[in-house]
Amino acid sequence: MSQRINKEVPDNFFSPDPGDLVVHAPGRINLIGEHLDYNGGHVLPAAIDHQLELIFRRNNTSICRVYSESFDNYTEISLDDLSPVNTGWENYIIGILAQVKKEVSVELRGFDCLIRGALPVGAGLSSSAALLCGLAKGINFLFNLGISDKSIILMAQKAEQEYAGTQCGVMDQFAVVKGETDALINLDCKTLEYEIIKAQFKPYRLLLLNTNVTHKLSDSEYNKRRQECEEALKIINSAGNNFSYLSDVPLDTLLNLKSIIPPELQERARYVIEENQRVLQAVMALKEGDLITLGDLMYASHNGLRDRYNVSCAELDLLVAHAQKDPKVLGARMMGGGFGGCTINLVHQDHMDEFIRKISQSYQETFDRPLTPIAVSISPGIRCAALKDRT
Structure with a gap:
């Protein structure tokens, strides 16, 4: 693993102009179905209106x-x-560049990229997937490489696994790329x-509550959970x-x-099996407009997690317990890898301010x-366009 020294921004680094390529890469939520993507289950994500903005320009070098x-x-x-390098966020950039370089037959050229926008790291909104997919989509568009959406999704997943060390599934990348309004x-x-x-x-709205307890999945129990699931499956087979x-x-x-599976692995496997069924039941509830059942499934999902x-963690559990006591909140659960991040809540639109005030005070x-x-x-998912004049 090499070490790169971060430099001062050079004087000739570009200032965005109208006509530059801009990529809007959204975060994502997952209504229900946590930790199922790497277990081959069903998930129910969506892209959201909080996003990264990546602005690209060719620089005609190899840098x-x-x-x-x-x-x-x-x-x-x-x-x-x-x-790979010893610092964090650069590995995502290097990883997706490596995947793109493997994917295409033409020589990849250098570019300048300005990344801005607000997706809180560690909140469970998949800022890493937004960054990786946004970079891949932008490079693809900038150089007319013809890479398919499916390839971009799988390349972003592989970059995070190989360069960031998180053995993630494919849900985050899929939602970021394929989301719809x-x-x-x-x-x-x-x-x-x-x-x-x-x-x-309607008349309910989605509200995230960020605990401001941050996690770094590659340093947490995320990879351990995946290993435990693989071990449980091996014993079953x-x-x-x-x-x-x-x-x-x-x-x-x-x-x-049960007699041949260690108790902890039984619990992991049972969660996966039951959560997958909850996702399918949630799909039916949505199709039938049954928000009460949907909310109950969200609470059951949190209990399983x-x-x-x-x-x-204690912070997430307090938020869900508070929500469950409020009759104008239909459902709530932790969202993301765990050990911090956000809860996702289904709150009546007329009760949002009061709910936020009370739960914030309690927290x-x-x-x-x-x-x-x-x-x-x-x-919508990722969008590419020409930068507009903001003056």
Whole structure:
């Protein structure tokens, strides 16, 4: 692993002009179905109206010059040296450059890229997937490489696995690229087949509550959970079965094998099996306009994440417990990898301000830490366009 020294932004780094390529790369929510993408299950994500903005311009060299306003960090990356580095966010850039370089037959050329916008890192909104997919989509558009959306999704996943060390599934990247306005994606992570589900929540709205407890998935229990699921599946198949994914295992099969599966692995497997069924039930509830059932499934999902998958924390549990006592909140659950980040809540639109006020006060009093509410709307996936004159 090499070490690159971050440099001062050079005087000749470009200032965006009308006509430059701009890529809007959204964050994502997941209504239900956490930790199922790497277990071959169904998930129900959507792109949201909070996004990164990446502005590109060719520079006719072999150097990629990237400045992130959020990190106040500038780096130069040679296309002749795409080895990982010791610092964090640069590995995402290097990783996607390496994947693009492998994908195309033409010589990849350098560019300048300015990254700005607000997607909080560690909040469970998939800022990493937005960055990776936004970079890949922008490079593809800038140089007319003809890379398909599916390839961009899989390249972004591989870059995060190989360069950032997070053994993620494919849900985040899929939602960021394929999201549609006012629609959720019922994604089968085994086959990547998907169904667009209209998100009709009125008179309720989606509200995220950011605990401001940050996580770094590669340093947390995320990769351990994936390993535990793989081990559980291996034991199940050693008993004469041949399941490809843990989500394929019937609950009866798991219960009949309790004597050979360690208790902790039983809990992980049971969560996956039950959560996959909850996603399918949530899809039916949405199609039938049954928001009460949808909310109940969200609470059940959080219980499973807390009690069987053990990826919640005190801050998340307090927020969900507070929501569950409020009759104008239909459902709530932790969202993302766990150990911090956000809860997602389905709150009556006329009750938003009061709910935020009360839950923020309770959170501050309990943890001596502010709570950050984030109202979200479901929006399109990645979009490329020419930068408009803002003057």
